[in-house]
Amino acid sequence: MTPDKHTERHVSLSHWGAFTATVENGRIVRCTPFSRDPAPSPMLSAIPEMVHSPLRVARPSVREGWREGKPRTGHDAFREVSWDEALDLVAGELTRVRQAHGPTAVFGGSYGWSSAGRVHHARTLVRRFLALGGGFVDQLANYSFGAAQFLLPHILGSFQAVTGRATDWPSVIDNTKLMIAFGGLALKNSQVGSGGVGAHDTETWLRRARAAGVRFVNVSPFKADAPDFLDAEWIPIRPNTDVVLMLGMAQVLLSDGRHDTAFLARYCAGFDRFADYLTGKSDGTPKTPEWAEAICGVPAATIRDLARRSAAMPTFLTATWSLQRAHHGEQPYWALITLAAMLGGIGLPGQGFGFAHGSIHGPGLPRRALPGPEIAPPLNPAKTAIPVARIADMLLDPGGTYAFNGQTLTYPDIRLVYWAGGNPFHHHQDLNRLQRAWQKPETVIVHESWWTPTARHADIVLPATTTLERNDVGGTSRDPFVFAMHKAIAPVGEARNDIDVFAALAGKLGYADAFTEGRDEMDWCRLVYQRLRDGAARQDIELPSFQQFWAEGVVELPPPERDYVLLEEFRQDPEAHRLGTPSGRIEISSATVAGFAYDDAPPHPAWLPPAEWLGAPEAARFPLHLITNQPVRRLHSQTDPGPVSAAGKILGREPIRLNPADAARRGLTDGDIVRVYNARGACLAGVTTDSGLAAGVAIMATGAWFDPVPTGEGLDVHGNPNVLTPDIGTSRLTQGSSAQSTLVEVERFVGTVPPVRAFDPPPLAHAAAAV
Template sequence: MSIATHWGSFVAVVDSGRLVRIEPRHDDPAPSPIGPGMVTAAEDSARVLRPAVRKGWLDGEPRAHGAARGADAFVEVSWDQAITLVSDELRRVRSRYGDSAVFGGSYGWASAGRFHHAQGQLHRFLALGGGYTDSRNTYSTAALEVILPHVIGGHPWSYQSRMPMWDEIAENCELVVAFGGLALKNSQINPGGLARHRTRDLQRRCREAGVRFVNVSPIRGDVAGFLDAEWLPVIPNTDTAAMLGIAHTMLVNGWHDEDFLRRCCVGFDRFASYLLGELDGIAKDAAWAARITGIGRDAITDLARRLTTHRSLIMVNYAVQRADHGEQPIWMSVVLAAMAGSMGRPGCGWGAGYATMDATGVARGRAFVATVPEVPNPVPDFIPVARIADALLRPGEVIDYDGGRLTLPELRLVYWCGENPFHHHQDLHRLTRAWQVPDTVVVHEAWWNTSAKFADIVLPVATSLERDDFAAGFSDPHLVAMPKVREPAGESRTDHHIFAALAARLGFEREFTESRSESEWVRHLYERTRAALGGDDALPGFDDFWRRSTAELPALTGPVPGSFEDLRSDPRRFPLATPSGRIEISSEEIDSFGYDDCAGHPTWFEPAEWLGADLSDRFPLHLISNQPASRLHSQYDNGDHSLGSKIRGREPVAINPSDAAARGIESGMVVRVHNDRGGCLAGAVLSEDVMQGVVQLSTGAWWDPVRPGVSGTLDRHGNPNVLTADRPCSRLSQGPSALSALVDVEPYDGPLPDVLAFAPPGLAPPG
């Protein structure tokens, strides 16, 4: 029986109604190892089996500014009582404080499936109920999403269809320079589902075609070994300085593409004045860049020469923009590609996010696939996604965002499903303080992870293994059936079932369900897709599709809006959706915002925390909190594959042998990673693949504080977000700056606490 997940499609082996194991599909050339671990996680002791309410909340203790949330016991209640509590609280908050006091906190990957999409279900329910405060952008790419429409125009994600695909790179490109690398581990995932993994083989085809790769990253392993990439270790958060040094070298040697810059771009003259030091007295030459980045002056000069004498492609990964002034490396990478001479040529130029998910660079997109119909939100208020703690702690404060001004709303009820904010958000001790502020936190969860333990009302939800649906991944040309392969654990229900029950209590069940059952919804969405694409000529009927397990979508055809090839050929006929119709090397619009942390052209701003800061005297290691190889964000941290990667039950932290020796650290030792924001335990791994002065601790280990709710308490399990700063990239995007954090590491010589991340909270008797 075929099943689909964010990390690929698998075969579920079921015996007498019991899920026995999950196996890779025979036609997947690079299956993810995460899938098989779903079996044990589906039945482990961390499952939420019945609705549960925090005891203090149920007993009517003060609901704001306390410290019990996260440390309190829970009382299990009936579904009828749980639905009554949630519906009554929604009525109370809306009537007393207004609809904007409800925050619809569904952000993130949730699970694959077109119908059982947590965010779509929650937002539809809240919108029909009167509205809610929403969030904007993503933790992954907030800076990129805001800056790119100013620079190249179009929808924030339209760049994915406008950049070269891997097959075009193999055929036409000679040199790829990847800032932030292109770690193959990240390509095992794809939002919405995935039929089969293709990135590995496409990358290999590029290398076999003779394409040379340069990895500009603090971590050698950020590219696959078979690419034989040249490694240029760069001090974290200095990518912009490296690009400026390359650009200056191009300019002073006359290697830049003057024709493209003149015809297809605006603002180069002003930017050139900045490069030459005419605006601030500092020439951004190779020697200047070398002092900042740790890359040698000769290497910078040579890279400038090769980029302009070869058919080249500048890649920039998402990690480099999750930092102080994260908009700058994205903007500067576009400018560097425009200068290099390959922008708008087949297989060359510029692209972002390659290998961050399997779809990126694999296909330009996919045909329309229906999803749960959206309902307009009557509440116009929103917050930038990473400013949730600010909104809770400082309601009424006015902040900048993309040229506008936002007033942070007063949030009284937080309704969260489909994501774990205690994974995504930075400075978890600050988030904990903020989390005590709202009157009520409602969470839908399948497991007792940190978000569930920090809620007031926890409603148990079925996993993707426990419901029918179909998957359609981002840019993936397949639909994959997702039949239920096991019964829901305990009293778990689907998100839709829960919202339908709440809607019935609140008087809009018919509007929410449209009088369809869940199975009817799944069929309806498939048939809507089929009809929109041409009926029998496009897709088989639903019953046939369900038997076959997969169906191939029709290929996309037609021009690509905002194509750089078209721009190069005729910028007047094919303008970009920018104010000038061209690539904005300097932006008058951004300049008019008057931000002191995001100028009108790409600029080097010194980060608050980096290895060149005074703070590095106390915390001399830069923390890279990148995506894990063993799970998707925090999903299935309790699965076999993630658990197997732990060291003495803790998340592994990679450290250069020289840094380890200076601290008396040996491989396999439990260490404390710490700074002024907090500390966590982790298992040391010594690796020459991590440059000296850097440590790498992946995100997603379920946060396990020794004393929940107490600021500064030690995390037993290895979550790096106890160490990262809750500080926006800039006033432009207000995105997260997780990769701007300094730490130190030391052997942990105290009594080793048990890891309780996967243990349920205490369950108290009612009353």
């Protein structure tokens, strides 16, 4: 006789969409998209299998060989232990390291994509725990837009142009005639948003813009970076040379006299110095369209035409985050702002510039200027942090000095890494180098829900709950919806909430009250929501009570009363609304940056050849420029073991996209397994050809779980392209990630293809004895 089926439904939120989880007899069986979502993500269907995956970390586990100092290989066996033993080990290690070496021997690692919920946001929690415990070494910025975060304050006085509100799509629809998208407007990127997505409506806004007569230009090596319905003009460009195209356009505006001299005089500083660079007065090389064509591959006639069209009609310039994730990645952002200033439309409806319209869900979507539901971490008493992309440098060079944003700093000597949320063995560059650096700490502690590559490179692994195993509040300042995230099932195995783990550890270390503030999970949920409600009340917006919000599951913020335009107030009154730069204006040339005297970061936008690009000497040996982008079927490395991601692989490997001529030149056809390699390492991939990809360019999505062969040959068999990307800073100014400056070669893989073992749990000992 079949037992009765007990069914429940619970509202929740992920970074790729809101949903209702259906639970049958304690198991998630489906996730139904939010009814208001016009284009829900297929990634939702991966959630049930991931929650109940055999890859879940079931119990606290300790790596065999840790006490003996054996290296972390990613192929080690683990011993399952009780929570009491695990917590004692973690507390003991933190105490030992802090007493012997001080707080700067502890590194707090995390990445913000771990959960759309703000109460159980792992990055916030690990920083809170370590700060209240005496301090730690923190991370500055992120891999997404780290270069922009430290560049833009020198130009605009803050970095809000890349993180805050962008000119609304309604303003573009009503006023823009030409939108030039450097890096494109790929819809796949708008499928995800940090803090969650209520309604995926970027496509809706783009369709409205096209119907309103906005013309689009897609400046990218990849035609599909603009959806077909935009009928976008495609300008295939050599990767990493966008600044050259912008300089060529700027030179045309200057030589034609089409630049807005009045705007430049009133709102900008340092244009004369930049003009001397454009004309060649300062370096002997005029930045003409012919000069630009030789570098970026875009015909001079196209450059002239694009510049003149931009000056003849209301034009909006946008650039994706990916442009600044390259060697000298500061330059295209600075040049884009400068080009927009020369056009004179900054601060006017539908004109000027924006960042991230093609990078993530949210930019340009109308939303009231209210904060998201957030909890800020306390101040870090150690007052020490490194740029996020310099982790391997720090571990490999303790005591070494490095330049950063006008300072000379020293890398701390890290003895213990505490990581909760995120997967550095996905998002860092040159993973073989990171694997060597990862041997340096004495202890690595990780909170994780699954046996990810990072968990397998840890010494102590504490099993963490997933979103559906806890209560939370989700939302972001980029989205008008805030969701109650209801606990749907009991924790899988012995998983615990991160907040409970940290509270227990804080109790062992003597500061539980400071960590919890006397609040339980639901108290924190109420606090987060009440802060949002109080902020709304200050704008005369009444949001429902917490009880009503929790019962109904969602609240929608009212739309803004008028369109938002970036820098509109500054445009209207530049004295009353001075920017935070030394001049109070847009700094086309920066005396501050000039004072740093960095040869890799000049004081105005400039062309600095990257270490690796198709014009570099190294291209003779590795003649393909590899672009690594956000995948279609997962968020970074999240849900990679699930069915949605698996459906996009070729014989279990990540695809590599090639131009048909490049594939034919190497004797390759669709479906072939190839070795993609350079001097840093190699990975296997499956070939797919695409005539909409510029010749000499290859594309691989990031996020395939790192799966190196155990023999130490530097070969990843699964297709993680970050074994190939260089681990160098964008410049001494910002020290961002240079992932997009990568040259490779591709060849057919000969021999027996090694199996993918990334989704096999590690050997586990004493599972039956765990309590």
